[in-house]
Amino acid sequence: MLISELAERTGVSARALRHYEERGLLVPARNSSGYRAYSASDVVRVAQIRAMISAGLGTSVIGRYLDCVRTGEHGMSLEMCPDLRAELDALAGRLEAQQAELREKQRRLSELTAAGASARTPS
Known part of the structure; x- marks a missing residue:
């Protein structure tokens, strides 16, 4: 999916998604035309990022610990x-x-x- 589609599905602006990419939090593939190409797992990743931001964590902290976030049937949790x-x-x-x-x-x-x-x- 393109950035506009990811923005629509996640409720996050394309500008914010590009910021997450600049900070290394999202790493989209590129299609043959050079456009960002996102997968369904990126929808989950954006939700994880937003949850951490809403808890007061900055993107530099999120970058260090994003791999500790687990998403399951009972929501998100952090592996401490x-x-x-x-x-x-x-x-x-x-x-x-x-x-x-x-x-x-x-x-x-x-x-x-x-x-x-x-x-x-x-x-």
Whole structure:
């Protein structure tokens, strides 16, 4: 299938597919006219890439661990190895820190709005 067909089947833009190719995540064959030729396995590969991106992994990390992704009847899973576990733990730590920062900002915003509301209340 051509890139436009893969884009339609996966819901991923042709531009994103070319980016995945540039990053070495997709390696399409070329037909006699030089066009990219994708197979059904590339549909699965794109789904794996998208799942990893949606979990917060960057393409460089995905490139190192894409071969650890398994797709079965119960969805996708990762075959864990120590390096991958360390990457995922680091990502989880960064997300927890960002969540704590957002909670603190939300608390400060609530304080500001509460102070503003009480300042406007007539005595």
